[in-house]
Amino acid sequence: MKKTILILFVISISVNAQILFDDYFLNKTLRIDFYHTGTADKETISFDELIEEPFWGGSKVNLIDTFYFGNYYLNVNDLKTGKLIYSRGFSTLFQEWQTTDEAKIVEKTLNGSAVIPFPKDSIKFTILRRDKENVFQEKFRMKIYPDGYFIKKENRHKTESFKVHYSGDPNEKLDIVFIAEGYSAAEQEQFKKDCKDYAETLFKYLPFKENEDKINVWGVAAVSEDSGADIPADSIWRKTALSSSYYTFDSERYLMVTDYQTVRDYAANVPYDQIYILVNSDKYGGGAIYNFYSLGITGNKKAERVFIHEFGHGLAGLADEYVDLGTYNDYYNLNVEPWEANVTTLVHFEKKWKRFVEEETPIPTPDEEKYFDKLGAFEGAGYVPKGVYRPTHNSIMRSLNTDKFNLPSLNALEAIINFYAE
Secondary structure, eight states: OHHHHHHHHHHHHHHHTTOOHHHHEEEEEEEEEEEEEEETTEEEEEEEEEEEESOOOSOSSOOSOOSOOSSEEEEEEETTTOOEEEEEEEOOHHHHHTTSSGGGTOOEEEEEEEEEEEESSOEEEEEEEEOTTSOEEEEEEEEEOTTOTTSBOOOTTOOOEEEEEOOSOGGGSEEEEEEEESOOGGGHHHHHHHHHHHHHHHTTSTTTGGGGGGEEEEEEOOOOSSSSOBBGGGTBOOOOSSOOBSOGGGOTTBOBOSOHHHHHHHHTTSOOSEEEEEEOOOSSOEEEETTTEEEEESSSTTHHHHHHHHHHHHHHOOOOOSBOTTTOSSOSOTTSOOSSTTOBOSTTGGGTTGGGSOTTSOSSOOOSGGGTTSOSOEEEETBEEEEEEESSSOOTTTOSSOOOOOHHHHHHHHHHHHHHHO
């Protein structure tokens, strides 16, 4: 595991060493808000507004994303020289929606948002998206002039924030922000306790346990009028800060927030790299999207492992390793290798975890008891029973009856932590 992480990190250092943060950026954030509009087979990205935010929580060393995770990728180029000075991969709720039945018959708009370090000079901002062959295609571009007077400087949801676990300079740590959802004014002390409890939970699991000194955790006390979250099928509607709802994409347990820009508004109260929304509910549910946000409930007996599972998605883009035929259509093209670190179609298995598999382990790997503790390629993952393979018989990305990530997932998680924490 350490060898793989070292190779990835050396590549990252060599690419990023050519770009000095202070040459191009100020220590604050520029947020670019936009809209996704489309159907199952088309998408338009349109500009909304620019917002200046007071903190930059990201690395000042690793400015170029060398992982190429995510269904989208943003590039920032210096306008005068054309030099690439910042990039990040991410995924979106809109892209997930496009694989649902509804997207075949309805045109829909969802808001989106991206954050970059605030540029000193004019830039070209570009969003690319993977096509069905996994090739990035340009979807949106604009020139941004940082001295423009239309860049908003207001904090639309200023509220109480606090440190939960502090290891040091946010530019040298992975910064996670917990945002309260469905906590009334009278329940804010409970939110603070939940923040403490879930930070302690995080550090009980590998690889977070041995990297505790590389992580900061912050709390943002968003106050809701009502407790809980919407449950549309039961005609339950709550007035909450983020309007979270079960039955996202008509999947009961998929609990998400569609107004991503409001999520960003609350997160802006602290320096952050990852957003985790804590929902004050005892009904099972949650969700997460890579470099978008993660969300979990706090009152359910399975809440702890839901929390860890969802953070695997949000932080490192880990795929679900289970089968679910009821929500998505053709989520993976079986003729190309998925970008996620913990699933494979065997098209380019050598680029995944093949080198760690013991010679006597067959590929594909029979899902039989004698291989249950082996690394292999077990069929049934990425929501489908055929054509997509997972690394192990079981892991926390497959079910909640285990508390462990498998080796490819651990590799990806630790590499991302180091990327933020250098």
